[in-house]
Amino acid sequence: xxxxxxxxxxxxxxxxxxxxxxxxxxxxxxxxxxxxxxxxxxxxxxxxxxxxxxxxxxxxxxxxxxxxxxxxxxxxxxxxxxxxxxxxxxxxxxxxxxxxxxxxxxxxxxxxxxxxxxxxxxxxxxxxxxxxxxxxxxxxxxxxxxxxxxxxxxxxxxxxxxxxxxxxxxxxxxxxxxxxxxxxxxxxxxxxxxxxxxxxxxxxxxxxxxxxxxxxxxxxxxxxxxxxxxxxxxxxxxxxxxxxxxxxxxxxxxxxxxxxxxxxxxxxxxxxxxxxxxxxxxxxxxxxxxxxxxxxxxxxxxxxxxxxxxxxxxxxxxxxxxxxxxxxxxxxx
Amino acid sequence: xxxxxxxxxxxxxxxxxxxxxxxxxxxxxxxxxxxxxxxxxxxxxxxxxxxxxxxxxxxxxxxxxxxxxxxxxxxxxxxxxxxxxxxxxxxxxxxxxxxxxxxxxxxxxxxxxxxxxxxxxxxxxxxxxxxxxxxxxxxxxxxxxxxxxxxxxxxxxxxxxxxxxxxxxxxxxxxxxxxxxxxxxxxxxxxxxxxxxxxxxxxxxxxxxxxxxxxxxxxxxxxxxxxxxxxxxxxxxxxxxxxxxxxxxxxxxxxxxxxxxxxxxxxxxxxxxxxxxxxxxxxxxxxxxxxxxxxxxxxxxxxxxxxxxxxxxxxxxxxxxxxxxxxxxxxxxxxxxxxxxxxxxxxxxxxxxxxxxxxxxxxxxxxxxxxxxxxxxxxxxxxxxxxxxxxxxxxxxxxxxxxxxxxxxxxxxxxxxxxxxxxxxxxxxxxxxxxxxxxxxxxxxxxxxxxxxxxxxxxxxxxxxxxxxxxxxxxxxxxxxxxxxxxxxxxxxxxxxxxxxxxxxxxxxxxxxxxxxxxxxxxxxxxxxxxxxxxxxxxxxxxxxxxxxxxxxxxxxxxxxxxxxxxxxxxxxxxxxxxxxxxxxxxxxxxxxxxxxxxxxxxxxxxxxxxx
Numbered sequence: 001x002x003x004x005x006x007x008x009x010x011x012x013x014x015x016x017x018x019x020x021x022x023x024x025x026x027x028x029x030x031x032x033x034x035x036x037x038x039x040x041x042x043x044x045x046x047x048x049x050x051x052x053x054x055x056x057x058x059x060x061x062x063x064x065x066x067x068x069x070x071x072x073x074x075x076x077x078x079x080x081x082x083x084x085x086x087x088x089x090x091x092x093x094x095x096x097x098x099x100x101x102x103x104x105x106x107x108x109x110x111x112x113x114x115x116x117x118x119x120x121x122x123x124x125x126x127x128x129x130x131x132x133x134x135x136x137x138x139x140x141x142x143x144x145x146x147x148x149x150x151x152x153x154x155x156x157x158x159x160x161x162x163x164x165x166x167x168x169x170x171x172x173x174x175x176x177x178x179x180x181x182x183x184x185x186x187x188x189x190x191x192x193x194x195x196x197x198x199x200x201x202x203x204x205x206x207x208x209x210x211x212x213x214x215x216x217x218x219x220x221x222x223x224x225x226x227x228x229x230x231x232x233x234x235x236x237x238x239x240x241x242x243x244x245x246x247x248x249x250x251x252x253x254x255x256x257x258x259x260x261x262x263x264x265x266x267x268x269x270x271x272x273x274x275x276x277x278x279x280x281x282x283x284x285x286x287x288x289x290x291x292x293x294x295x296x297x298x299x300x301x302x303x304x305x306x307x308x309x310x311x312x313x314x315x316x317x318x319x320x321x322x323x324x325x326x327x328x329x330x331x332x333x
Numbered sequence: 334x335x336x337x338x339x340x341x342x343x344x345x346x347x348x349x350x351x352x353x354x355x356x357x358x359x360x361x362x363x364x365x366x367x368x369x370x371x372x373x374x375x376x377x378x379x380x381x382x383x384x385x386x387x388x389x390x391x392x393x394x395x396x397x398x399x400x401x402x403x404x405x406x407x408x409x410x411x412x413x414x415x416x417x418x419x420x421x422x423x424x425x426x427x428x429x430x431x432x433x434x435x436x437x438x439x440x441x442x443x444x445x446x447x448x449x450x451x452x453x454x455x456x457x458x459x460x461x462x463x464x465x466x467x468x469x470x471x472x473x474x475x476x477x478x479x480x481x482x483x484x485x486x487x488x489x490x491x492x493x494x495x496x497x498x499x500x501x502x503x504x505x506x507x508x509x510x511x512x513x514x515x516x517x518x519x520x521x522x523x524x525x526x527x528x529x530x531x532x533x534x535x536x537x538x539x540x541x542x543x544x545x546x547x548x549x550x551x552x553x554x555x556x557x558x559x560x561x562x563x564x565x566x567x568x569x570x571x572x573x574x575x576x577x578x579x580x581x582x583x584x585x586x587x588x589x590x591x592x593x594x595x596x597x598x599x600x601x602x603x604x605x606x607x608x609x610x611x612x613x614x615x616x617x618x619x620x621x622x623x624x625x626x627x628x629x630x631x632x633x634x635x636x637x638x639x640x641x642x643x644x645x646x647x648x649x650x651x652x653x654x655x656x657x658x659x660x661x662x663x664x665x666x667x668x669x670x671x672x673x674x675x676x677x678x679x680x681x682x683x684x685x686x687x688x689x690x691x692x693x694x695x696x697x698x699x700x701x702x703x704x705x706x707x708x709x710x711x712x713x714x715x716x717x718x719x720x721x722x723x724x725x726x727x728x729x730x731x732x733x734x735x736x737x738x739x740x741x742x743x744x745x746x747x748x749x750x751x752x753x754x755x756x757x758x759x760x761x762x763x764x765x766x767x768x769x770x771x772x773x774x775x776x777x778x779x780x781x782x783x784x785x786x787x788x789x790x791x792x793x794x795x796x797x798x799x800x801x802x803x804x805x806x807x808x809x810x811x812x813x814x815x816x817x818x819x820x821x822x823x824x825x826x827x828x829x830x831x832x833x834x835x836x837x838x839x840x841x842x843x844x845x846x847x848x849x850x851x852x853x854x855x856x857x858x859x860x861x862x863x864x865x866x867x868x869x870x871x872x873x874x875x876x877x878x879x880x881x882x883x884x885x886x887x888x889x890x891x892x893x894x895x896x897x898x899x900x901x902x903x904x905x906x907x908x909x910x911x912x913x914x915x916x917x918x919x920x921x922x923x924x925x926x927x928x929x930x931x932x933x934x935x936x937x938x939x940x941x942x943x944x945x
Contacts, residue, residue, distance in 0.1 A: 024830060024831075025757065025758065025761050025830050026731070028829055028830065029731070029733060032829070033733065033734065035734075035735050035736070068829065071829060071830075071831075072829065072831060073831075074831060091885035091886060091888075091889060091905060091906045092889070092903070092904065092905030092906070093889060093893060093903060093904050093905065095719050095774075095776070095903075096716075096719065096860075096862070097715060097716035097717065097718060097719045097720045097721055097722075097776075097858075098716060098721045098722065098858070098860050098862055098863070099712060099713075099716055099722050099857075099858060099859075099860065100722040100723065100724050101863055102724060103712060103722055103724075104857070104859050104860070107709065107712075107857050108857060108859070110709070111857060115694060116691065116692060116694045117693075117694050117695055117696030117697055119697070119699045119700045119701040120701045120705050120709075121700065121701065121702065121705070122702060122704070122705055124791070124793055125727075125782055125784070125793060126739065126752075126784065126791045126793065140558075141557070141558050141561050141562075141578075142384075151741050151742075151743065151744050152741065152742045152743050153739060153740070153741060153742065153791070154742065155742055155743070158791070160741075175700055178697055179697055179700060180692070180697050181700065186727070190743060190744060190745050191745065192745045192746065193746055199728075199744070199745070199746060200726065200727065208692060212631075213692075214631070214632060214633060214634025215632060215633045215634055215678070215683070215686055216633065216634025216635060216686050216687060216690055217634060217690070217691070217692040218692075219683070219686050219687070219688050220687065220688060220689060220690040220691035220692065221691040221692045223688040223689070223691070224691040236688070237361075237684065238683040238684065238686070238688075239360050239361045239362075239363065239365070239683055240361065240362055240363035240675065240678075240679040240683060241363060241365075241383070242363065242383040242384065242385050242386070247669060247671040247672060247674075247675055248632065248671065248674055248675030248678050248679075249675065250683065251365070253360075263368060268367055268368070269367060269368035270365075270366075270367045270368060272360075274365075280632060280671070282669075282671065283669065283671060284669070297632075313861070313863040314863075314865070315863070315865050316865060317865065320865045321724065322724050322725055322726055323725075323766070324762070324763055324765070324766020324767065324769070324770070325766065325770065325865060325866040325867070326723065326863065326864075326865065326866075327721070327767070327770070327772055327863075327864050327866050328721045328860070328862045328863055328864065329862040329864055329902060329903075330774075330862075330902070330903050331893075331903060331904070332860065332861075332862035333858070333860055333862070
């Protein structure tokens, strides 16, 4: 027998014990979620004889409404002192809003690339093995395919994209050249989260497919990007580097901003910091997308944003970027 | 990979380059060199070798590259292998798909000993343990040529070696006594009765010791995927495995094996006592690649002489007939015309390409999806309205709607197995954190992707959720958003949590006039106000009594310059008491301090407001 009064009494008791917003949400899911108590009650109601259904239906509906109202009107005080005095504030320093450090970097780059005539693009986060690896000329036994590196949704077909190059693979398949496109994106690796590692990373990638694209176009564009982000005095070197999706491949390194090239723990003694990967798009990658490499040539480069954001904003723990202790001084713009 | 300068000169006697220049040049042509350091009167370099350049996991392969770069001749070490006996070795290979080539030889009447100083020093500089002369020479050959090899003590192993896929051995004991659990199908070298060695790791059963007088040495190249798979299954990484899971050149075995045998006989005495065993059913060949020597210039965007292009490829050991280039088999990474173009470009020098000529800014038709324009527009709008942006984990502990949740299969962060289905959970998690830090008056938003699985399809949609400590402000924010977006109807609320509003931007998109949201701002609100909180924010009040009424804004401006900005989080006047009759005007300040202890905050507070 459905006893709506007893359920409501129990709910009230639990509501009284709620002391945080997340506990309130847990309670809401418990009672009002699709598989919550109310959901079960409605299922139970469905199987009752018609006369009982007519009798209990309004009561169950009323119960649901009461619970919704009680949750909605639950006063949750974030912090005793500041909140209770809100109405008393007669004057305060201005409260400015702020963009997240990663967004600041992304929008700066978007702005630069928009000025260069680029579109901004995106792609799915849940990707197929085909677009995340195969179409990018990543051979079957490439280390990135190891279970330790990829987070799978349905192995082996679906995974969380491990690189923004997956967006490039979508772009090449979906759009007709010529195009100039840039895209920020989150990527996912199966890493245990700690002070210096995370399973979520932020990358920025740019792709151009056009006639007559050269390494000079690529290097000049990367250099402009670094100067925009790091200032006009940044020292960058370009060297040969291997990525399956590009040929010839290129690696830009930035002179270590801490030791100015002398070698220090930050740059592991090299004096340089690897800033990502680039190159002319491998003709096999273009062919896989149905683009004729005899007519079209392209470049691609990608870089991680997290390390730069951490250095620029003096963040010491990578978890801060996606965690609770990132805040902004409210009165500073 | 370590590289000792004096040993590099064994292959390149004409090499004469300063260590720092060599470091930079190695890096420039693709072998990223982390550092170099002195080693007695020598130098040792630390390199990261590209995964497609297995040949450069040995001195010989790197020397070939440097020979082209510095235009100094490559010299082979002297090989004086005495003519072997005619007695065949009773070796069998029963795994032809996995074994590309095996060369083996028995050497008898040896006198093993601890390694001479130069050899011990060499292997130790490569971070390997020195064992004895024979073992160290096998490692020496691996490091010189990049091809792993092995020596079996025939007193323990016998001469009848079999290369086979494991069928029945349950376990294997390595040289250091570790027992590995085997499975069928692992590539092994066995005697007819005992397991002797894995493809990439020697075994205790036939270990070389100082009493060893007769050995069989072998050098082999395998199907790399087999080695990789075995190594991964056994969770064992070795120097040999790191090389054998790359594409190695079976043809190189001829020289490398001869060098190994010559060195062993030279240092340990003895002589070959068997015929040379050479299993090599399908000799390696290279593809012929069509190559236009003008293309390096076309790809680079600068002039690279065709004579340089052709000569570089010849120097690398390529054969050129008309416009067809056949690379040497030591370079299995060269398969496309673009591979050859890269070879020419890296020796010409990427640093010769100008850095000041970015791609033309001629715009092409925009293919920016509207959801990106909307998201970026709203981020700026929310900031303009005083909200701070947060980003959060896309993985959650508890599904909001279990039937449609998308879950991970193998996440190492197994406490958070599900992809989020709404942003409210993320906002609540952030709020809890801010409350732990006692952040005054939180007001923040997130724009992010949420995930659901409906009708067996993964659905990703973009949402905006925001929290305001003052519930009344939620409505004001909403009204402002509706006005900005030109909406006459209410935006559907997806959150039932007080003080949080959640909007499905993907669903909202078709109802919007995008011309209202597409104008990008000329200046971005960039800010250095970011703080990584390390402790609770401490909020304290102070009463200041004055004899004349004050402009509160001026008062605030005065005190904001008194309080140390390193610790001041926020400042406000929360109450004002006026008694003109007695000339008493009391202002109650509320100051919040961060990144300091209670004690420091209190002291600072008392000092700043003159309450000491």
